[in-house]
Amino acid sequence: MTDYFSYVESLFKEGEKREPPLKGIRVVELTHFVFGPNVGRILAQFGAEVVKIETPGEGERYRLAAVFGRYYNRTNLVYGIQNANKYFIAADARNAKAREIIFELAKRADVFVENFRAGLADAMGVGYAQISKVNPKIVYVSCSGFGQYGPLSKAPSFDVAAQGVASLAVKTGWKEIEEFYKLPDYFGDYLPSMMVVFAVLNALYHREKTGKGQYIDVSQTESLVRFLYDIPYFSLTGQEIGKTGNIDPCASPSGIFKTADEKFVAIAIMTEKQFKALASVVEGLKDGERMRKEKIDELNQIVEKWVAKHTLAEILEFAKKLGFPASPVLNDVEVFKDPWRWERKSIVKILDRLYGEIPVTGAFVAMSATPGNTKWIARPVGYHNRLILKKWLGMSDEQIKKLEEEDVIGYWDEQPGCAPPPIWEPDKDPVFKGEKDE
Amino acid sequence: MSRDEILMKLFAEDNKPFALEDIKVAEIAGENFAGAIAGSLLAEFGAKVIRVDFDDEAKKISPYGAEVNGCGIPYLVESRNKELVKFDEKIKKEIMSCDVIIDGMKPGELDSLGIGYRQISERNPGVVYIAVSPYGHFTQKAREFANVPDSDLTAQAYNGYPSIIGNPYLTEKYSYPLKAGMWAAWAMAGINAAVGAMIALIERKKSGKGQFVDVATHDALAVIHAFPTIVGFLFDKPRTRYGTLDFILYPFGYYRVKDGYIALATPTDPDFRALLKIIKRWDLEPDWRYSLDRISDDPVKIKALDDELNKELQKYTVKELVAKARKKSKGKLIGRFLGAPVIVKLNKLQELLKDPHWKVRNSLISFNPDGKEILIPNTAVKMSETPPRIIKILGRELKKS
Numbered sequence: 001m002t003d004y005f006s007y008v009e010s011l012f013k014e015g016e017k018r019e020p021p022l023k024g025i026r027v028v029e030l031t032h033f034v035f036g037p038n039v040g041r042i043l044a045q046f047g048a049e050v051v052k053i054e055t056p057g058e059g060e061r062y063r064l065a066a067v068f069g070r071y072y073n074r075t076n077l078v079y080g081i082q083n084a085n086k087y088f089i090a091a092d093a094r095n096a097k098a099r100e101i102i103f104e105l106a107k108r109a110d111v112f113v114e115n116f117r118a119g120l121a122d123a124m125g126v127g128y129a130q131i132s133k134v135n136p137k138i139v140y141v142s143c144s145g146f147g148q149y150g151p152l153s154k155a156p157s158f159d160v161a162a163q164g165v166a167s168l169a170v171k172t173g174w175k176e177i178e179e180f181y182k183l184p185d186y187f188g189d190y191l192p193s194m195m196v197v198f199a200v201l202n203a204l205y206h207r208e209k210t211g212k213g214q215y216i217d218v219s220q221t222e223s224l225v226r227f228l229y230d231i232p233y234f235s236l237t238g239q240e241i242g243k244t245g246n247i248d249p250c251a252s253p254s255g256i257f258k259t260a261d262e263k264f265v266a267i268a269i270m271t272e273k274q275f276k277a278l279a280s281v282v283e284g285l286k287d288g289e290r291m292r293k294e295k296i297d298e299l300n301q302i303v304e305k306w307v308a309k310h311t312l313a314e315i316l317e318f319a320k321k322l323g324f325p326a327s328p329v330l331n332d333v334e335v336f337k338d339p340w341r342w343e344r345k346s347i348v349k350i351l352d353r354l355y356g357e358i359p360v361t362g363a364f365v366a367m368s369a370t371p372g373n374t375k376w377i378a379r380p381v382g383y384h385n386r387l388i389l390k391k392w393l394g395m396s397d398e399q400i401k402k403l404e405e406e407d408v409i410g411y412w413d414e415q416p417g418c419a420p421p422p423i424w425e426p427d428k429d430p431v432f433k434g435e436k437d438e
Numbered sequence: 439m440s441r442d443e444i445l446m447k448l449f450a451e452d453n454k455p456f457a458l459e460d461i462k463v464a465e466i467a468g469e470n471f472a473g474a475i476a477g478s479l480l481a482e483f484g485a486k487v488i489r490v491d492f493d494d495e496a497k498k499i500s501p502y503g504a505e506v507n508g509c510g511i512p513y514l515v516e517s518r519n520k521e522l523v524k525f526d527e528k529i530k531k532e533i534m535s536c537d538v539i540i541d542g543m544k545p546g547e548l549d550s551l552g553i554g555y556r557q558i559s560e561r562n563p564g565v566v567y568i569a570v571s572p573y574g575h576f577t578q579k580a581r582e583f584a585n586v587p588d589s590d591l592t593a594q595a596y597n598g599y600p601s602i603i604g605n606p607y608l609t610e611k612y613s614y615p616l617k618a619g620m621w622a623a624w625a626m627a628g629i630n631a632a633v634g635a636m637i638a639l640i641e642r643k644k645s646g647k648g649q650f651v652d653v654a655t656h657d658a659l660a661v662i663h664a665f666p667t668i669v670g671f672l673f674d675k676p677r678t679r680y681g682t683l684d685f686i687l688y689p690f691g692y693y694r695v696k697d698g699y700i701a702l703a704t705p706t707d708p709d710f711r712a713l714l715k716i717i718k719r720w721d722l723e724p725d726w727r728y729s730l731d732r733i734s735d736d737p738v739k740i741k742a743l744d745d746e747l748n749k750e751l752q753k754y755t756v757k758e759l760v761a762k763a764r765k766k767s768k769g770k771l772i773g774r775f776l777g778a779p780v781i782v783k784l785n786k787l788q789e790l791l792k793d794p795h796w797k798v799r800n801s802l803i804s805f806n807p808d809g810k811e812i813l814i815p816n817t818a819v820k821m822s823e824t825p826p827r828i829i830k831i832l833g834r835e836l837k838k839s
């Protein structure tokens with residue numbers, strides 16, 4: 001019998017490959033920033049055809065949100081990866097004629113995603129009631145800070161706000177220091193957005209059986225609160241867990257420690273077995289109510305001293321040999337250059353038609369028979385107007401030209417993040433002209 | 439009917455069907471709670487989930503060891519709608535016939551017991567096999583670290599997360615990389631796994647075949663938010679901890695005010711200008727350093743502005759600031775598209791629990807073992823046709839409210 005790891009590897013490398021799982025699913029999104037857009041990104045990784053509608057000119061405002069203001073070939077890679085594999089249309093939903101186009105697209109869509117503040121999509125005329133009237137089979141999802149109904153529902157939200165209201169923000173940091181840190185890189189958007197994807201796929205699964213569409217309401221705050229074990233802990237003990245620094249209160253000892261070679265290692269002992277494994281090399285580490293608050297501190301001090309005497313590599317060797325959780329604390333560049341991630345294809349290099357060779361994140365999970373992928377990053381504002389109006393709505397060049405003249409649809413303004421790369425030539429781009437698909 | 443009433447009626451649970459009532463899942467996840475979270479999501483949406491335990495270790499994992507009837511809190515919360523069973527030969531047969539297997543054990547362990555993908559897929563080619571582990575079930579690294587168990591903290595670390603949390607200006611251990619205050623990596627990995635399962639189940643409707651879905655908790659965050667890839671490529675230099683600031687937007691964080699803390703975000707320039715108006719610091723607006731370019735690439739410059747904001751914000755109460763930020767301008771249509779800062783109160787846990795909003799939305803459910811009420815977060819999703827919901831906890835049916 002082949003050894004297990006080789007067997008699994010052969011499934012991924014040589015196993016049967018089938019068509020993209022979400023091929024044929026059409027998604028229309030009126031989204032901005034992260035929460036809404038990430039839904040389409042994930043669906044598109046696995047073959048859904050996602051059309052994103054933006055306002056002409058500057059497009060959605062996350063186009064300008066570049067890390068430390070850095071652009072690449074006049075595009076913003078943050079926005080680019082966030083909106084990879086999508087098609088871009090620019091039509092202002094406030095314009096009645098543009099709204100007609102949105103409706104025509106929505107009629108042909110399986111999924112509609114919006115993430116405005118609750119009620120705004122209705123006011124713009126593209127809410128669930130309006131869209132489901134023209135397409136009763138639609139799976140329509142509204143993403144918001146606090147949900148579509150309830151006293152807080154109209155309040156505006158953002159990642160940082162949702163983390164604050166969810167009482168997640170008061171949990172990260174040091175007890176002794178009066179500062180609160182958010183979970184970075186828009187965790188309050190990304191986690192809820194994956195919850196949305198899960199709900200949408202469930203709705204599609206149900207629709208496959210019954211033919212029925214439906215309305216989905218997901219809030220950032222509730223998605224975060226879902227994982228707050230502090231709530232049952234509080235009803236049970238009457239105490240708040242609050243800030244615990246680097247301790248995981250479910251693990252003892254646990255923390256982030258500095259090694260002899262000045263690196264950081266995370267260790268978290270979840271079980272008795274793991275405790276025994278660690279105790280077999282750490283002198284003085286004795287059990288006895290190891291989960292008690294004061295005891296965790298006491299055990300951590302012993303581990304801290306032990307870690308300080310060993311290099312990171314030595315500690316990882318102990319972890320492998322004895323079987324306890326320990327991992328290095330990586331930084332951005334170490335993550336980016338990690339050969340393991342490249343081998344898993346969670347980071348890949350693509351040759352983008354507009355922006356050249358760039359590294360991007362690959363599919364969010366590895367699937368043996370239907371691997372997902374990132375084919376192209378976001379395009380300039382309105383870049384696929386012609387392609388999609390032809391492909392989805394069967395419009396002629398003349399009809400499209402008329403819409404352009406009437407300013408119903410539009411294109412980018414010259415800001416970085418919105419516009420094509422400087423050397424790009426529209427006449428030589430068949431996709432832009434709507435003659436060829438990506 | 440008001441919009442709220444219409445929506446509440448639309449989302450009412452009534453006796454609606456579940457989306458996944460035809461799906462049977464075996465969750466064999468041991469102490470890996472990312473696997474248990476994946477099982478929970480499928481269970482909330484109506485899949486019949488059998489949680490198979492080899493021992494009681496997972497039940498012992500709990501904040502400071504807190505227990506309800508001999509069961510830790512994460513296990514309690516993630517027991518939603520599941521049938522809880524002990525592993526034995528009889529259950530093996532049932533596992534073999536499941537639509538979805540969630541394997542959170544050490545890579546290869548189930549294979550050695552004869553219930554890995556290799557054996558199940560032979561008899562049941564439609565099986566969707568979800569493996570959840572630190573480094574996945576293939577690659578050289580996975581093999582090398584197969585014996586290292588998973589934890590949320592180590593997964594956060596390998597995702598590069600703690601490296602960017604915390605304040606580098608503090609001293610000693612306070613300047614260390616800092617963990618996120620919740621199971622951030624396990625929660626994300628759990629949802630990723632559940633989403634992977636759904637994609638495979640949808641595909642199975644077409645092909646009739648299952649497949650192997652591999653989730654690495656040690657990559658679950660980085661593969662989603664993508665920032666290490668972008669920063670690694672553009673700068674070839676890692677981000678450091680940035681205190682209470684953000685790498686893209688400013689301001690975007692938590693601020694102390696007269697009587698508490700607020701979360702404050704001004705994602706665009708109009709929003710920032712609206713903030714200056716609210717706190718009566720319009721004098722800062724013409725300053726070339728702040729008017730347009732608030733890109734946080736220059737910590738010195740941002741710090742100077744941050745000091746100004748900090749000083750000014752402390753003159754107002756939470757209530758005043760929230761009210762000012764939400765005040766509608768007179769021209770209704772235009773008002774909607776003008777800037778406004780996002781300001782909300784930074785809640786402590788008990789403040790969250792007191793807010794009537796969650797009651798209206800039924801965001802928390804109540805479990806009453808031995809007459810003591812324990813609040814548990816409900817499903818986070820509302821759906822009009824197939825509402826997910828919690829029917830039982832720890833195998834006990836909940837009373838209908």
